[in-house]
Amino acid sequence: MQYTVRDLMVPLSEYATVSVGSTLAEAVSALEKVQEDYEHAQYKHRAVLVLDSRQQVVGKLSQLDFLRSLEPQDEAIERIKDISKFGFSSKSIALQQERYHQKRPPSRDIFTRASKLKVEDFMQTPSEGEYVNEEMSLHTAVHQLITGRHLSLLVTREQKIVGVLRMSDVFAAAFHVMQEVKDTE
Amino acid sequence: MKAIERLLDRIIQRTNINLRELGYDVSPLVRKLIPPSQMTKFYAFYGISPYHALNLQFKHCNLSGSYFLGKCSVTNSLLYKSDIRGDELKKKADVFRYQDLEIQVDEDEEIEIEDSFLIKTLVHNFSHDPETLEKFFIRDTIASHYANIHGSPSDGCFLGPFATADLTTIRDCLVGTFSYIQAGEVSHLKIDPGTVWVRSSDTFNFLYRHPLERLNSYIHFTAGSTPGGIFIDFLEDRKKDFQKVFDVLKLEPSVPVPSSASLDRFAVIKPRTRIGENVLVSQRAYLQNAWLGKGVNAQEQSYIVNSRLEGNDITAHGAKIIEADLEKDVFVGFNSFLRGRPRSRLTIGKESIIMPHTIIDIRRPLTIPPGHLVWGLVTDERDLKGNSIALKEFARVDTRFSMGDMIFEGSGTEFVKAFQERIHHILEANGAFFNGRSKKGHAQQNQNISFNTIQPYPHGEKEGLYPTIIIRP
Numbered sequence: 299m300q301y302t303v304r305d306l307m308v309p310l311s312e313y314a315t316v317s318v319g320s321t322l323a324e325a326v327s328a329l330e331k332v333q334e335d336y337e338h339a340q341y342k343h344r345a346v347l348v349l350d351s352r353q354q355v356v357g358k359l360s361q362l363d364f365l366r367s368l369e370p371q372d373e374a375i376e377r378i379k380d381i382s383k384f385g386f387s388s389k390s391i392a393l394q395q396e397r398y399h400q401k402r403p404p405s406r407d408i409f410t411r412a413s414k415l416k417v418e419d420f421m422q423t424p425s426e427g428e429y430v431n432e433e434m435s436l437h438t439a440v441h442q443l444i445t446g447r448h449l450s451l452l453v454t455r456e457q458k459i460v461g462v463l464r465m466s467d468v469f470a471a472a473f474h475v476m477q478e479v480k481d482t483e
Numbered sequence: 484m485k486a487i488e489r490l491l492d493r494i495i496q497r498t499n500i501n502l503r504e505l506g507y508d509v510s511p512l513v514r515k516l517i518p519p520s521q522m523t524k525f526y527a528f529y530g531i532s533p534y535h536a537l538n539l540q541f542k543h544c545n546l547s548g549s550y551f552l553g554k555c556s557v558t559n560s561l562l563y564k565s566d567i568r569g570d571e572l573k574k575k576a577d578v579f580r581y582q583d584l585e586i587q588v589d590e591d592e593e594i595e596i597e598d599s600f601l602i603k604t605l606v607h608n609f610s611h612d613p614e615t616l617e618k619f620f621i622r623d624t625i626a627s628h629y630a631n632i633h634g635s636p637s638d639g640c641f642l643g644p645f646a647t648a649d650l651t652t653i654r655d656c657l658v659g660t661f662s663y664i665q666a667g668e669v670s671h672l673k674i675d676p677g678t679v680w681v682r683s684s685d686t687f688n689f690l691y692r693h694p695l696e697r698l699n700s701y702i703h704f705t706a707g708s709t710p711g712g713i714f715i716d717f718l719e720d721r722k723k724d725f726q727k728v729f730d731v732l733k734l735e736p737s738v739p740v741p742s743s744a745s746l747d748r749f750a751v752i753k754p755r756t757r758i759g760e761n762v763l764v765s766q767r768a769y770l771q772n773a774w775l776g777k778g779v780n781a782q783e784q785s786y787i788v789n790s791r792l793e794g795n796d797i798t799a800h801g802a803k804i805i806e807a808d809l810e811k812d813v814f815v816g817f818n819s820f821l822r823g824r825p826r827s828r829l830t831i832g833k834e835s836i837i838m839p840h841t842i843i844d845i846r847r848p849l850t851i852p853p854g855h856l857v858w859g860l861v862t863d864e865r866d867l868k869g870n871s872i873a874l875k876e877f878a879r880v881d882t883r884f885s886m887g888d889m890i891f892e893g894s895g896t897e898f899v900k901a902f903q904e905r906i907h908h909i910l911e912a913n914g915a916f917f918n919g920r921s922k923k924g925h926a927q928q929n930q931n932i933s934f935n936t937i938q939p940y941p942h943g944e945k946e947g948l949y950p951t952i953i954i955r956p
Contacts, residue, residue, distance in 0.1 A: 377692060381890065383672060384680055384690050390883050390892050397885075 301436040301471050307453045307461035312336055314346040316417055318356060322367055323413035325359055345450060347462070348421045355452060355459045357421030367412040367420050374398060429454050430463060436475075439468055484519045487545055487947040490561060491519075494600045497623040501639020501655045505673050509641050511706035513625055517563050517602060522547040523947045525564065525729070526936040529954065534928040535570055536591060539954040545939060545947050548729070549601075550749070550766055552932075555594040565601040566766060566783050569594050570925065571912065572609045573616060581613040592617050599624045601632075604642075605783050605800050608634030612652040612668065627660075628710050629718075629784060631800050631817055643676065644710040645702055645801065647817045647839060660704045661693070663817060663840040676704075679840050679858065683901060687893030691838070691858050694888065698860070701820065701842055713844075714820060717803065721769055721786070724751045743917050745929040750781075759794070763913045763926040776811070778915030780926070789825070795915050797906060799839065807831065810853065814906045816841065823849070836874065836902055856899075858889055874899050 314332040316325045325346045332343050348357035378394045427446040430439055432453050442451055443465055453461040495510050525548030529539055538554040549562040553569020572592040573579065579586045592609055595618050604626040610619040611634050619636055626632060626642040635648035642648060643660035652668045659676035666682040677693030702712040728734065728751055740746045744762040753771035763780040764770065773787035776794035781787055786803040794811045798804060802815045806823035809831045815821060816839030823829035827846055832853030843861045851857055851867065856877055859870035869887040880895030910916060914924025939949045
């Protein structure tokens, strides 16, 4: 079967979305809700799209972005992060971080604090290579996912975003074709 | 004065173009640092001696109060009270060793300064970059007060006040106030103020970052103002002594100088100073009640006040030693600031290494035991404990080690060895081991340098610019 992007995408209406100005807690709730609504889906939703007042997609929040909100944000941790540019090994940096956390054990407060943070402070603005037209083939989508190392692409119809193409769905389709080819041989 | 302003605009633009990736605009920092009227006040001067090359070329530049020695060309640049010392440049047919390679030098090395603005900056040593053995270049670079560009070709960089680039090729980098880097080759890096970074690829990596809130009281620099803090106050208090030295045409040494020692005519010597054999005192050094034993050296912009240095002690460029007693073979790195008090003296045990850009500022007596490595900011015993280690202990580190704000990775043995070898080389180059016949160094070769002065256009369209000048034997 010759898949197109349209065949594999999750329509925007089935995707978790929040508006600019929402908190991370609201974004998590939106994610939980689509999870419940589309329980039957083989793969779980892992990201939330952020919409502006004109309902245009302006950003995407991945699981990694949520986790970033739990990272301490102070001068000491910034200085530790800065060590990498001096050519120290990951192990040395990890040891510095461990020392930092031993001095300041994380408390439940960081979760309370993170839940109140705004989505726009953590979302990723889609780059040029993150858009794919719904008419494109599976191969083009695979190429874009690989070169951009993206977990999903935003699917466009003319100027509008109409869905999300997830790597998990592309993988499933590719696997399906592979099986078909194997069976016909 | 418009010619100087146009030149400054050109240099700022070129530096900014190089730093655009870092999103840095040097203009607010440097535009008003030195009023153009200051740049016509002071003569420039150069040294002549039978031991040094003489090959100078100046074109479309201002050289106010700057000093030149050796082979050097300056084009489209502003040099304000800077020292360009070409007495360690490589010579034709020298062999430069880099890793497993032995590379022959094709022609005498030259310090080549283009489109740059150097303020009270020291340029010394030679290019350690195997890609540019014959040119020690400084291009599109601005270096602020008391920066050191030591064996470090530089292209498109900004060095803040008291910053040091040492044996490192730097390209498109921002080296923050009071930062020291010795890392071989770096590019497109923003080094925050107070960083001390010593890296030898695949061998060791040392990093210390001064706590900024404490460092600020010693040195701070923000856009629109000149650098300020204890360092600057200390220098300003002694500025008048230098004016006297530069105003007088002929100046005899005010203290006895042994025949094996060198006391630069542009150093300040205050009463009760004693100069031992094989001592080197460079220009713009300041000695007051300083007892210098055999083989001690006081390099450019170093200050030794009410202190005793027993012998073979190195006071590197810009280091200050006040109310202190140093046993033999102590190394005090670039721009370090060591200040005891009259009744709370600082004692440093023999063969200790005070890392470049270290601050020791005490109000109670403090003793650093022999053979120790000290770094960072030390104001009392507690700080010393967290910012020092016996060299023998440090040499045992073979993976990684951290202490307070210092982190180290690699071989401690190699780190200690590299420092000790370098200290030996500095003493050798400075003539500390001269035995009356051989092992001559700067202390013996810099004794009879004559100084000639050169001046800019005093008025008119080219006011402040020096005419094109070529000086050769």
